[in-house]
Amino acid sequence: MPTKTVRNNLASDFPDQVDQSELLGLLGYNIRRTYLVVQSTFDAQMEKLELRQADFAVLSTLRHNPGINQKSLADALAIAPPNLATLLDRLESGGLLMRQRSADDKRIQHVSLTAQGARLHTQALKAAQKADEVAVHKLSAAERQQLKSLLSKIFAA
Amino acid sequence: MPTKTVRNNLASDFPDQVDQSELLGLLGYNIRRTYLVVQSTFDAQMEKLELRQADFAVLSTLRHNPGINQKSLADALAIAPPNLATLLDRLESGGLLMRQRSADDKRIQHVSLTAQGARLHTQALKAAQKADEVAVHKLSAAERQQLKSLLSKIFAA
DNA sequence: TATTGTTATACTCTATAACTATA
DNA sequence: TATAGTTATAGAGTATAACAATA
Structure with missing residues (x-):
């Protein structure tokens, strides 16, 4: 095999030799790289339903908390209120949810899924x-539980 | 205490009652929420150095792989080449790194830190x-190691 | 023809300020 | 005065297409 060929492949072969030990020693970087994988796996699975990650989080929360107001929804999902407003506009236009002004306090919007929204949530779930299964298929059931427990210690209030 | 006050606080108190069990049962969602926490902790610590997450990843990789080419760097850090090009432009303008055209293959740019870049990397590390410490302070050393090991099973090739 | 790197561009996500209507 | 929600907008992050230079 000619030396030239080896030299030509040097650039693309280099990644295997890249020393990333410093970055990989940081938990934050491991979480970032894991998130990128999980995110793209999720998007791939959800593509046919035309739902984004935040959309699914909203559908799921509405399914289990019908009539929740937008402030509570925004807080629970860590979505900024202006961004939630436009997200809900879009899902409402698509016939997936309804907003109902509160009679007690007219500032408040109560949000609920429509029947169509509930059906889509079932598919989306x-x-x-x-x-999830695709992303963590290398982990045993015990390891998945362990991972969930460790992660929740980091992000839980 | 008047009933009215309680009713006024209902909206903001609702979050504590929000049922998120479905979302929290998904590992992907746990990773997403953890990533949000870790990301903002990182940004807060790195703010005074005016470095973004990808900037630090580049400085770290250059520190340990001087002369690496952009293709390898992009692959190793999962950054798209056009985005890496502009990121390097910015760091080069700031005097943190140098690009040197390869003599063997004039398509290739070899990238290295300047002395200033190396000093900034030391601080950034x-x-x-x-x-990292702030984000995962609730975890023991053994748990941190365990978490790192579980995460790397998900994102490693 | 294929590869490295660049430019231009667009799209999504996120953050902030200012407004309304209600309380 | 404070709160719920909205509108408008800006910024950062990410992705793609097209190109120049080189192999």
Whole structure:
């Protein structure tokens, strides 16, 4: 094999030799890289339903908390209120949810899924579970539980 | 205490009652929420150095792989080449790194830190380690190692 | 023809300021 | 005065297409 060929491949072969030990020693970097993988797996599974990550989080929360107001929804999902407003506009236009002004306090909007929204949530949940399965298929059930427990210690209030 | 006050606080108190069990049952969502926390902790620590997450990843990789080419750097850090090009432009303008056209293959740029870049990297590493410490302070040393090991099973090739 | 790197561009996500209507 | 929600907008992050230079 000619030396030239080896030299030509040097650039693309280099990645295997890249020393990333410093970055990989940082938990934050491991979480970042894991998030990138999980995110793209999720998006791939959810593509056919035309739902984004935040959309699914909203559908799921509405399914289990019908009539929740937007402030609570925004807080629970860590979405800024202006961004939630436009997200809800879009899902409402698509017939997935309804907003109802509170009679007690007319500032408040109560949000609920429509029947169509509930049906889509059922499908979306399956897709999300499938994405989870694809992303963490290398982990045993015990390891998955362990990972969830460790992560929740970091982000829980 | 008047009933009215309680009713006024209902909206903001609702979050504590929000049922998020479905979302929290998904590992992907746990990783997403953890990433948000870690990211903002990192940004807070790195703010005074005016470095973004990808900037630090580049400085770290250059420190340990001087003369690496942009293709390898892009692959190693999962950054798209056009985005890496502009990122390097910015760091080069700031005097943190140098690009040197390869003599063997004039398509290739070899990238290295300047002395100033190396000094900034040293400070940035301390900030990154501090951010790690702040984010995962609730975890024991054994748990941190365990978490790192579980995460790397998900994102490693 | 294929590869490295660049430019231009667009799209999504996120953050902030200012406004309304209600309380 | 304070809060819920909205509008408008700006910024950062990411992705793609097209190109120049070189192999």
